[in-house]
Amino acid sequence: MSIEYISDKELFHIKTKNSSYIFRLRKGYELEHLYYGERINDTRGIEFLSDDNFLGATLHAIDSEFTEEKLSTDRMLREYPFYGSVDLRCPAFHAEYRDGSRVTKMKYLGHKIFSGKPELDGLPSVYAKSDEAQTLEITMADSFTGLNLIYRYSAFEELDVITRSVTAVNTGNSEITLDKIMSCSVDFDNSDFDFVHLHGEAWRECEIERKPLVNGEVRISSARGASSHLHSPFFALANKNTTEFEGEVFAFSLVYSGNFELGAEVDSLKNTRAYMGINSFDFKWLLESGQSFTTPEAVMVHSSNGFGEMSRTFHNLYRNNLARGKYQNAVRPILINNWEATYFDFNEEKILNLASKAKELGIELLVLDDGWFGKRNDDTLSLGDWYTNTDKLPEGIASLAKKVTEIGIKFGLWFEPEMVSPNSELYHKHPDWCIHIEVREKSLGRNQLVLDLSRKEVCDYIVSSVSDILSCGNISYIKWDMNRNFTEIGSSALPPKRQSEVAHRYILGLYNVLERIKTAFPDVLMEGCASGGGRFDAGMMYYFNQFWTSDNTDAIDRLKIQYGTSMVMPSMFMGAHVSAVPNHQTGRTIPLETRGLCAMCGQFGYELDITQISDDEADEIKNQIELYKNIREVIQFGDLYRLKSPFDGEKTFFEFVSKDKARVCLFYFTHSCAVQCNTEKIKLKGLKPDSAYKCNKQIYSAEFLERFGFDTENLQDNSGKVYLFEIQ
Ligand code: GLA
Numbered sequence: 001m002s003i004e005y006i007s008d009k010e011l012f013h014i015k016t017k018n019s020s021y022i023f024r025l026r027k028g029y030e031l032e033h034l035y036y037g038e039r040i041n042d043t044r045g046i047e048f049l050s051d052d053n054f055l056g057a058t059l060h061a062i063d064s065e066f067t068e069e070k071l072s073t074d075r076m077l078r079e080y081p082f083y084g085s086v087d088l089r090c091p092a093f094h095a096e097y098r099d100g101s102r103v104t105k106m107k108y109l110g111h112k113i114f115s116g117k118p119e120l121d122g123l124p125s126v127y128a129k130s131d132e133a134q135t136l137e138i139t140m141a142d143s144f145t146g147l148n149l150i151y152r153y154s155a156f157e158e159l160d161v162i163t164r165s166v167t168a169v170n171t172g173n174s175e176i177t178l179d180k181i182m183s184c185s186v187d188f189d190n191s192d193f194d195f196v197h198l199h200g201e202a203w204r205e206c207e208i209e210r211k212p213l214v215n216g217e218v219r220i221s222s223a224r225g226a227s228s229h230l231h232s233p234f235f236a237l238a239n240k241n242t243t244e245f246e247g248e249v250f251a252f253s254l255v256y257s258g259n260f261e262l263g264a265e266v267d268s269l270k271n272t273r274a275y276m277g278i279n280s281f282d283f284k285w286l287l288e289s290g291q292s293f294t295t296p297e298a299v300m301v302h303s304s305n306g307f308g309e310m311s312r313t314f315h316n317l318y319r320n321n322l323a324r325g326k327y328q329n330a331v332r333p334i335l336i337n338n339w340e341a342t343y344f345d346f347n348e349e350k351i352l353n354l355a356s357k358a359k360e361l362g363i364e365l366l367v368l369d370d371g372w373f374g375k376r377n378d379d380t381l382s383l384g385d386w387y388t389n390t391d392k393l394p395e396g397i398a399s400l401a402k403k404v405t406e407i408g409i410k411f412g413l414w415f416e417p418e419m420v421s422p423n424s425e426l427y428h429k430h431p432d433w434c435i436h437i438e439v440r441e442k443s444l445g446r447n448q449l450v451l452d453l454s455r456k457e458v459c460d461y462i463v464s465s466v467s468d469i470l471s472c473g474n475i476s477y478i479k480w481d482m483n484r485n486f487t488e489i490g491s492s493a494l495p496p497k498r499q500s501e502v503a504h505r506y507i508l509g510l511y512n513v514l515e516r517i518k519t520a521f522p523d524v525l526m527e528g529c530a531s532g533g534g535r536f537d538a539g540m541m542y543y544f545n546q547f548w549t550s551d552n553t554d555a556i557d558r559l560k561i562q563y564g565t566s567m568v569m570p571s572m573f574m575g576a577h578v579s580a581v582p583n584h585q586t587g588r589t590i591p592l593e594t595r596g597l598c599a600m601c602g603q604f605g606y607e608l609d610i611t612q613i614s615d616d617e618a619d620e621i622k623n624q625i626e627l628y629k630n631i632r633e634v635i636q637f638g639d640l641y642r643l644k645s646p647f648d649g650e651k652t653f654f655e656f657v658s659k660d661k662a663r664v665c666l667f668y669f670t671h672s673c674a675v676q677c678n679t680e681k682i683k684l685k686g687l688k689p690d691s692a693y694k695c696n697k698q699i700y701s702a703e704f705l706e707r708f709g710f711d712t713e714n715l716q717d718n719s720g721k722v723y724l725f726e727i728q
Contacts (some may be wrong), residue, residue: 124542146172206564225486347660384426445484576602681709
């Protein structure tokens with residue numbers, strides 16, 4: 001049993017392989033959090049962790065119903081804090097009621113524990129196969145307002161994670177306005193943590209920031225309509241001495257692609273309250289009598305062995321229990337994308353030449369990027385007009401797809417279906433279909449507007465226009481792009497009192513569209529993109545089997561981007577392409593070997609004009625493709641060990657170990673001043689104990705490689721090398 005209710009203590013114990021999460025009922029109605037951390041096998045006495053001595057200060061008001069015991073919920077660690085009464089810290093829940101009051105007081109009503117895990121209506125969520133998980137649902141009620149809250153916890157014992165979500169149900173007769181409803185909140189009885197999160201920009205995604213918590217609040221958010229390049233919906237609280245390999249980490253990842261907030265508040269007693277959910281800024285949700293609202297899911301991972309173990313837990317969970325469909329467990333094809341090869345300037349002959357050359361080199365899929373539809377010859381027009389641009393492709397997209405398939409490789413196509421260009425037939429026909437406010441000017445981003453996916457007819461249009469193209473039968477892949485954030489947020493289809501629901505309704509609409517397309521075309525491999533990694537989040541991984549990690553294809557910059565992204569995302573989801581030099585984003589010239597090896601650490605592909613390369617380059621590319629085909633299962637399905645970080649010095653090491661530990665790929669990169677560095681012995685991780693491995697005709701024991709390290713050669717700047725180890 002991974003979830004236990006110990007009735008004499010009124011204690012809830014949620015267990016996974018290595019962690020325990022414990023709280024209890026106080027006075028029959030209040031939930032007090034007791035513990036989150038390494039697994040506890042014997043909980044006797046755990047209630048004495050409670051530190052509920054009343055201090056007597058007015059700062060810590062007493063709940064009148066607790067006066068006899070002199071308890072204060074303002075001092076207590078609380079399971080899911082709601083606003084309005086005795087807890088003046090940052091609440092997880094805030095609502096407004098009919099009389100204008102904002103006081104919520106939830107009391108325990110009951111609970112149930114059951115096998116499996118329910119789906120979240122209309123939202124992506126981690127799923128449980130058969131009896132992989134157990135779920136606890138606690139119902140809390142506010143008799144005064146008729147609001148019920150259901151706190152949902154699922155424990156995945158083997159996968160070592162706990163997922164959480166909350167459902168609000170209006171059982172009363174009057175409307176309730178939800179202002180803030182977090183997916184999870186966890187109180188810790190200390191504040192001695194570093195706050196770790198991922199921030200960035202387009203071309204500089206997922207930089208890792210680590211700072212000690214401060215007294216007061218750290219809050220990270222997105223109000224851009226997408227999870228965004230700027231911040232990822234992930235954070236961790238780590239002990240001061242936690243490293244990649246050692247120490248305790250509490251990590252949180254949100255399965256959501258829209259506006260989010262996350263943070264941690266340290267109170268005057270040095271407790272920390274961590275939380276995560278939909279961004280409460282510019283959010284309100286009107287809950288009419290009988291209606292319910294469910295939050296996105298938060299995933300909690302506890303690791304006692306540093307950030308590396310935290311990431312591997314996320315990777316296993318997201319590969320096995322979030323990704324779906326035919327490609328979930330299939331090797332990803334090696335692709336060529338024409339974007340950096342041609343940009344908008346192509347015709348059928350050019351694309352067919354690329355396809356023939358790709359076939360010759362061993363590439364398995366050609367993706368035709370932007371510019372194939374409407375009158376699209378630059379980025380000022382035609383988004384929304386999803387029919388072939390016959391100036392470029394006179395015989396149509398179906399014919400091109402067929403011809404490419406006949407060459408012997410698969411064909412994929414780019415779409416940006418959530419957008420509309422003001423200069424398009426769609427916009428002229430339906431000017432009110434975009435997100436906008438009637439009387440206001442519409443700001444443009446990349447010359448385009450965002451379609452209003454809170455409207456059903458807009459969602460239907462997207463599904464039917466994308467489906468019409470995909471129905472031609474020879475399209476095996478789509479790249480689904482999204483290249484601007486929201487401004488002037490409003491929907492002409494919603495009444496004034498529901499305008500603050502638009503951003504979340506948009507994401508629900510998007511999930512609905514993606515689900516319908518994924519269901520109708522189960523054999524199509526779907527890649528997500530948002531000007532690179534602008535929406536690379538766990539919500540998207542429910543629909544897309546890979547994601548374009550960044551528009552920055554410079555191999556040395558990519559080391560950092562891919563390292564940071566891998567904190568949560570598995571390598572098999574991270575699109576990584578070899579592009580031309582000088583690099584189109586940075587102007588830097590990096591050897592083809594390094595560019596190839598860096599891209600091999602993700603979902604491998606090319607993005608350059610292969611019809612213009614020399615014979616030597618063609619030979620080298622053939623070798624890269626042969627190598628990747630040989631090792632891709634280790635990279636895509638294996639365990640990642642980040643042995644050395646590009647953020648910390650002049651070398652980066654990534655190690656991939658196959659699940660059966662029989663094969664190991666050690667990638668090694670140098671990125672600055674390396675000529676002066678000595679060779680380095682790098683200690684491998686995750687090998688099979690008591691076994692030996694062969695590399696470059698030499699035999700090494702696993703113990704030797706882990707204890708003393710493997711001696712790598714000295715490389716020049718911007719170089720890369722891969723060492724392959726086979727178990728003997
Ligand atoms: C975005 C994507 C690119 C490419 C262009 C096409 O920038 O991130 O990969 O598809 O759009 O316009």
